[in-house]
Amino acid sequence: MPNITFTIGGEPVWKGAVIEDGHNMIETFDIPGASFTHGVPSDSLAWFTLYAKGPEGKEVTVEIKRGEFSLVRKRTYLFGSDLTVAKSIQFDPDKPEPTNSGAAT
Amino acid sequence: MRRSLFFVKAAMALGTFTSPALAESSSTGTDAIKATAQSGTTGGTTSSSTFGTLAQAFQIESTGEDTTATVALSFNLSEPGQSRSLDTAPTKLIFGTTAVQISATAPLGKNGKPSLFDFDKLGDDTSLKFGLSHYWGAVNYIPASDANGIPARTSRLTRVCIAAESERAIANASQQERAKMRKDGDNFREDLNQKLAASATLSPQAALETIADQIPPTETSPFAKTLVLKCIEGIGGALDGTKKSLVTEYGTVADKANVDDWNASGLWFIGGNGKVARANYEFIDQIVFNKRDFSRTNYKIEAFGGHISRNGKSSWQGSLSYVRSYKPQDDINLCQPNGVGAQILCLTGAAGAPAQKNRYTAAIEYRHLFTLQTLGGSSLAIAPRISYEAKSKGALFDLPIYFAPDKSKGLNGGFRVGYDTAEDDLAFGLFVGLPFSLFY
Numbered sequence: 028m029p030n031i032t033f034t035i036g037g038e039p040v041w042k043g044a045v046i047e048d049g050h051n052m053i054e055t056f057d058i059p060g061a062s063f064t065h066g067v068p069s070d071s072l073a074w075f076t077l078y079a080k081g082p083e084g085k086e087v088t089v090e091i092k093r094g095e096f097s098l099v100r101k102r103t104y105l106f107g108s109d110l111t112v113a114k115s116i117q118f119d120p121d122k123p124e125p126t127n128s129g130a131a132t
Numbered sequence: 133m134r135r136s137l138f139f140v141k142a143a144m145a146l147g148t149f150t151s152p153a154l155a156e157s158s159s160t161g162t163d164a165i166k167a168t169a170q171s172g173t174t175g176g177t178t179s180s181s182t183f184g185t186l187a188q189a190f191q192i193e194s195t196g197e198d199t200t201a202t203v204a205l206s207f208n209l210s211e212p213g214q215s216r217s218l219d220t221a222p223t224k225l226i227f228g229t230t231a232v233q234i235s236a237t238a239p240l241g242k243n244g245k246p247s248l249f250d251f252d253k254l255g256d257d258t259s260l261k262f263g264l265s266h267y268w269g270a271v272n273y274i275p276a277s278d279a280n281g282i283p284a285r286t287s288r289l290t291r292v293c294i295a296a297e298s299e300r301a302i303a304n305a306s307q308q309e310r311a312k313m314r315k316d317g318d319n320f321r322e323d324l325n326q327k328l329a330a331s332a333t334l335s336p337q338a339a340l341e342t343i344a345d346q347i348p349p350t351e352t353s354p355f356a357k358t359l360v361l362k363c364i365e366g367i368g369g370a371l372d373g374t375k376k377s378l379v380t381e382y383g384t385v386a387d388k389a390n391v392d393d394w395n396a397s398g399l400w401f402i403g404g405n406g407k408v409a410r411a412n413y414e415f416i417d418q419i420v421f422n423k424r425d426f427s428r429t430n431y432k433i434e435a436f437g438g439h440i441s442r443n444g445k446s447s448w449q450g451s452l453s454y455v456r457s458y459k460p461q462d463d464i465n466l467c468q469p470n471g472v473g474a475q476i477l478c479l480t481g482a483a484g485a486p487a488q489k490n491r492y493t494a495a496i497e498y499r500h501l502f503t504l505q506t507l508g509g510s511s512l513a514i515a516p517r518i519s520y521e522a523k524s525k526g527a528l529f530d531l532p533i534y535f536a537p538d539k540s541k542g543l544n545g546g547f548r549v550g551y552d553t554a555e556d557d558l559a560f561g562l563f564v565g566l567p568f569s570l571f572y
Contacts, residue, residue, distance in 0.1 A: 041267040045273065052273075074277075074283070080440070082569055104365065115283045117283065117334070
């Protein structure tokens with residue numbers, strides 16, 4: 028079971044997350060300080076859903092890594108006029124994306 | 133009734149510490165509104181950096197001849213995070229986030245060096261601020277695999293975006309380029325369908341993200357790649373660099389109405405903050421006919437709580453605070469013979485030691501943001517606040533109306549009216565530099 032590290036940055040005032048394995052929820056989290064690591068089962072694609080609120084115009088960032096270094100996903104979302112961000116990101120816990128992902132910055 | 137007209141310029145130095153509500157607390161009644169004019173920033177530099185959720189900032193401000201340095205730290209205290217067993221899938225989840233902010237400010241240039249601390253106390257004109265807040269909210273959980281879930285909607289709108297952007301790009305291209313672009317678009321769709329066919333659980337959104345993450349594109353044409361980058365949320369340059377959401381740009385009326393389905397409760401919050409400040413007061417000791425220094429510590433402690441609405445347009449807030457401060461006496465000009473002929477020696481200064489003042493204040497505030505469609509989507513906000521001070525038995529009514537946007541189009545200025553029952557003082561005027569926020 029690979030360990031996946033989830034890091035939330037930017038300026039969210041409040042945030043929570045749900046991790047799903049295929050069709051089943053694995054865990055929900057009050058997201059800790061800098062990042063947290065959780066084992067995600069192999070052999071299926073997984074979902075990370077971020078719920079966050081913050082000031083309009085500010086950003087929240089999500090970084091999903093396999094272990095310490097292999098970048099799987101990195102996304103930046105902007106808080107709109109409703110102050111909310113609710114985004115689901117699908118990722119393969121076994122296979123990091125190509126490392127030359129300049130788009131994911 | 134006294135009436136005052138004033139112009140307020142206030143600086144936002146440390147985010148949550150300088151909300152309009154807090155600006156009132158350091159003095160009495162409508163004087164408080166006017167007092168914010170004294171905190172204007174006329175120069176200086178600011179640098180800050182953020183590492184995860186530990187934010188550090190160092191700031192130097194210059195006001196007139198005075199220069200101050202501020203060091204600020206903020207921490208997220210939700211570690212190690214709570215995980216919940218989901219053997220029985222709930223439909224509602226509650227999440228909470230706790231944060232702490234600490235900052236210290238000291239004058240620079242006095243006695244040639246910074247002076248935050250003397251040996252056993254805070255140095256003169258220095259201050260410490262601290263804050264603690266906890267936000268929590270409930271989420272209506274919908275599985276990611278659900279047809280009504282977030283991924284399904286995002287995938288659908290991503291396809292709508294790609295189709296729309298494709299047509300727009302082809303329409304703007306030359307006749308010779310159009311045929312190639314259409315072919316590239318067809319190949320791209322076939323590539324996408326093959327990816328989806330190869331995996332029963334791969335979502336269209338993730339398939340597109342996979343393509344977007346491939347740079348340089350291996351199987352995807354530059355044209356298709358550009359389309360994907362424009363339409364995947366969360367990637368730098370997404371949605372044509374504006375970082376707008378798919379729902380905002382391409383969603384149906386139903387999508388826009390349902391976008392906060394997950395948001396079950398709005399957001400509740402509770403917390404407290406405080407400030408300790410050391411100040412030096414000079415006054416005339418009339419008995420010995422000499423000037424004396426008098427150094428005292430001012431305090432402020434505040435507890436607050438409130439709720440932000442589901443749609444993010446309004447919030448209610450309440451607070452209780454205690455303030456201990458010192459008010460200088462009025463200035464006098466005092467003279468006496470100096471013993472040389474008819475000469476006299478005069479002193480000008482405060483008539484005596486400053487008077488200690490304790491204030492116990494309860495306040496309630498409502499903040500609301502209006503979007504004016506008739507004015508091209510411009511915004512206007514109000515933040516009426518009523519506070520009652522137990523010692524003076526006086527009430528302050530304060531009504532800021534925000535209509536002036538800053539560079540990032542956030543509201544940070546407008547018109548303000550205040551009425552102090554204890555002083556029977558009505559004050560009104562313009563203000564800038566106090567950003568509107570629904571958060572405390």
